[in-house]
Amino acid sequence: MDNLNNLMQGFADVLAPMNLLLALIGVVIGTAVGVLPGIGPAMTVALLLPVTYGMEPVQAFIMFAGIFYGGMYGGSTTSILLNTPGESSSVVTAIEGNKMAKAGRAAQALATAAIGSFVAGTIGTLLLVLVTPVVVDFAVSLGAPDYFALMLLSFIAVTSVLGSSRIRGLISLLLGLTIGLVGIDAVSGQQRLTLGIPQLADGIDVVVVAVGIFAVGEALWVAAHLRRRPAEVIPVGRPWMGQKDWKRSWKPWLRGTAFGFPFGALPAGGAEIPTFLSYATEKRLTKHPEEFGKGAIEGVAGPEAANNASAAGTLVPMLAIGLPTNATAAVMLAAFQSYGIQPGPLLFEREASLVWVLIASLFIGNLLLLLLNLPLAPAWAKLLQIPRPYLYAGILFFASMGAYAVNAQPLDLFLLLVLGILGFAMRRFGLPVLPLIVGVILGPRAELQGRRSLQLSGGELSGLVGGPVSYAVYTTIALVLVWPLVRKFAVRPLRERSA
Amino acid sequence: MSTHVDERSAERTRPPRGGDRAQYGVCAFLALLGTAVIVDGLGIPHITSSTDPVGPRAVPVILGVLLLVVAALYAVDVARGGRGEPEAGEDVDLSTGSDWRTVLLLVGAFVVNAVLIEQLGWVISGTLLFWGTAFALGNRHYVRSLLIAVALSLTTFYAFAIGLGVNLPAGVLQGIL
Numbered sequence: 001m002d003n004l005n006n007l008m009q010g011f012a013d014v015l016a017p018m019n020l021l022l023a024l025i026g027v028v029i030g031t032a033v034g035v036l037p038g039i040g041p042a043m044t045v046a047l048l049l050p051v052t053y054g055m056e057p058v059q060a061f062i063m064f065a066g067i068f069y070g071g072m073y074g075g076s077t078t079s080i081l082l083n084t085p086g087e088s089s090s091v092v093t094a095i096e097g098n099k100m101a102k103a104g105r106a107a108q109a110l111a112t113a114a115i116g117s118f119v120a121g122t123i124g125t126l127l128l129v130l131v132t133p134v135v136v137d138f139a140v141s142l143g144a145p146d147y148f149a150l151m152l153l154s155f156i157a158v159t160s161v162l163g164s165s166r167i168r169g170l171i172s173l174l175l176g177l178t179i180g181l182v183g184i185d186a187v188s189g190q191q192r193l194t195l196g197i198p199q200l201a202d203g204i205d206v207v208v209v210a211v212g213i214f215a216v217g218e219a220l221w222v223a224a225h226l227r228r229r230p231a232e233v234i235p236v237g238r239p240w241m242g243q244k245d246w247k248r249s250w251k252p253w254l255r256g257t258a259f260g261f262p263f264g265a266l267p268a269g270g271a272e273i274p275t276f277l278s279y280a281t282e283k284r285l286t287k288h289p290e291e292f293g294k295g296a297i298e299g300v301a302g303p304e305a306a307n308n309a310s311a312a313g314t315l316v317p318m319l320a321i322g323l324p325t326n327a328t329a330a331v332m333l334a335a336f337q338s339y340g341i342q343p344g345p346l347l348f349e350r351e352a353s354l355v356w357v358l359i360a361s362l363f364i365g366n367l368l369l370l371l372l373n374l375p376l377a378p379a380w381a382k383l384l385q386i387p388r389p390y391l392y393a394g395i396l397f398f399a400s401m402g403a404y405a406v407n408a409q410p411l412d413l414f415l416l417l418v419l420g421i422l423g424f425a426m427r428r429f430g431l432p433v434l435p436l437i438v439g440v441i442l443g444p445r446a447e448l449q450g451r452r453s454l455q456l457s458g459g460e461l462s463g464l465v466g467g468p469v470s471y472a473v474y475t476t477i478a479l480v481l482v483w484p485l486v487r488k489f490a491v492r493p494l495r496e497r498s499a
Numbered sequence: 500m501s502t503h504v505d506e507r508s509a510e511r512t513r514p515p516r517g518g519d520r521a522q523y524g525v526c527a528f529l530a531l532l533g534t535a536v537i538v539d540g541l542g543i544p545h546i547t548s549s550t551d552p553v554g555p556r557a558v559p560v561i562l563g564v565l566l567l568v569v570a571a572l573y574a575v576d577v578a579r580g581g582r583g584e585p586e587a588g589e590d591v592d593l594s595t596g597s598d599w600r601t602v603l604l605l606v607g608a609f610v611v612n613a614v615l616i617e618q619l620g621w622v623i624s625g626t627l628l629f630w631g632t633a634f635a636l637g638n639r640h641y642v643r644s645l646l647i648a649v650a651l652s653l654t655t656f657y658a659f660a661i662g663l664g665v666n667l668p669a670g671v672l673q674g675i676l
Contacts, residue, residue, distance in 0.1 A: 414610075
């Protein structure tokens with residue numbers, strides 16, 4: 001009941017006219033930026049972070065909640081109308097969504113995505129309210145060794161579960177850990193990898209890393225391969241759905257939500273697996289199998305709901321334990337840190353009002369998104385036709401502005417460029433970006449927890465293994481690492497034999 | 500964030516190539532970085548105490564060694580024909596080679612902004628940045644893009660620096676804006 005009261009207080013704060021306006025602005029610019037081709041949700045949040053620098057944390061987070069869901073929805077609009085998803089999580093939406101759009105059913109595809117996102121986002125946020133306090137109660141009892149183990153699990157998960165090549169994921173993670181190492185060591189006060197540059201003593205700001213890798217890297221990469229003929233945008237009217245579409249959509253929405261939330265909430269989750277699972281399920285359960293591959297509405301409704309529910313789910317480990325499981329959550333975590341707030345079990349004690357305002361704004365933002373997107377979809381579609389030179393010039397412009405605004409030092413602009421070139425190279429060589437961001441954010445904290453564990457044991461390595469949680473986590477890590485070998489040597493030969 | 504779907508479609512449109520030799524450059528970079536991290540780590544005074552038995556050196560050294568190991572593993576992977584798929588995207592056309600001229604021009608415009616931002620202020624350097632990058636990307640409406648650039652810089656300056664208190668320098672226009 002206590003949480004319910006807190007949540008009500010959160011709603012009361014958000015519903016103040018000024019805050020409501022901020023939520024609205026957040027949703028609008030979040031969607032507008034998220035719709036832009038080449039900009040996924042994580043990049044949207046990173047690019048828009050500086051907008052909130054001058055604000056109080058409460059106001060900033062109200063706006064952030066809007067940007068978060070707005071960016072997510074903007075991404076699906078792009079994938080439906082252009083067939084080229086900004087993030088791997090909306091790949092599945094693009095499969096059927098773009099086919100529907102090509103068949104003249106863009107309005108229905110956008111409608112089922114918008115309403116599905118709303119349904120999944122609302123249920124997901126509700127589950128977030130219910131589950132997070134439980135996770136917090138559990139997380140309060142965790143000690144340094146448990147945290148260290150959980151962070152190791154995060155590292156292993158982003159490098160080997162998500163993404164296609166483990167070695168490439170590992171490279172990305174190590175690059176991120178190296179970037180995270182730069183600066184003064186928090187425990188001993190010694191400078192590491194600062195190259196004698198005083199401005200580097202505070203480390204490289206996560207925002208600069210995120211904007212450099214996502215925005216500048218993307219702009220440089222696109223510049224090197226710019227399609228001279230712009231991609232074809234499908235014209236769209238106001239989204240709407242007929243009775244039949246509703247009938248075919250509501251079950252996929254709920255099933256998608258059921259897939260999305262748990263996967264998002266797991267430390268090794270993400271949105272790729274649940275969206276694919278949802279797609280496969282809908283394909284199997286549909287009464288219109290002939291439409292799959294040609295634009296089946298179930299194939300948009302399910303994965304889109306799964307995507308949004310998983311986004312809500314990722315906020316559980318992010319808020320309760322301080323573990324980001326996808327790029328967007330990682331950037332959100334950076335946003336918390338830029339206000340000097342450390343997500344984790346203590347967050348709900350120390351910053352209770354802030355957290356509940358954030359959660360209340362998620363509900364409000366989600367509703368505003370639905371109200372806005374149905375009438376505004378044609379306007380968003382126009383954004384897709386911005387001439388590419390202006391679009392990427394604009395991205396670089398805002399990226400520079402944001403990176404400079406972090407510390408007001410030109411050095412950050414050079415760092416941004418170096419990181420942008422790194423982002424370019426990673427795109428060129430097919431190295432995934434997420435492990436790098438997670439490495440930058442969690443690396444220093446993992447080191448701190450690891451050293452704290454060893455402090456308790458007086459330097460004995462046995463200190464790294466504490467209570468039952470760390471045993472469970474290390475077992476999971478072992479399973480994750482061994483699984484591909486098992487599959488290679490046991491499952492595949494078995495299957496081949498039976499085939 | 501390239502994906503399964505993208506990868507397959509990218510593979511179909513791309514002309515088949517032999518092993519991607521440029522990946523050895525990445526191995527070399529990783530090996531160099533690993534060495535640099537180890538050298539830097541060993542240069543840190545080894546300070547330990549009862550509250551910190553590990554000290555600041557251990558993690559850089561471990562990380563450096565891991566970088567060297569991964570560089571070697573990656574080299575093996577490349578030698579066995581492994582290669583990462585370049586990322587596809589809405590505006591990306593992977594069927595042609597890289598357009599280095601555009602990239603260099605972009606980097607140039609970027610550096611101009613970084614060098615001039617303190618002296619000239621965000622409004623002027625930002626205008627140069629937007630106009631320069633738009634030019635680099637193939638925009639040939641010089642006047643129109645200049646107008647957009649000036650409008651964007653002025654709007655962002657007033658909205659963020661003056662309205663929201665974000666740090667942006669006024670530079671030579673201090674007192675005028």
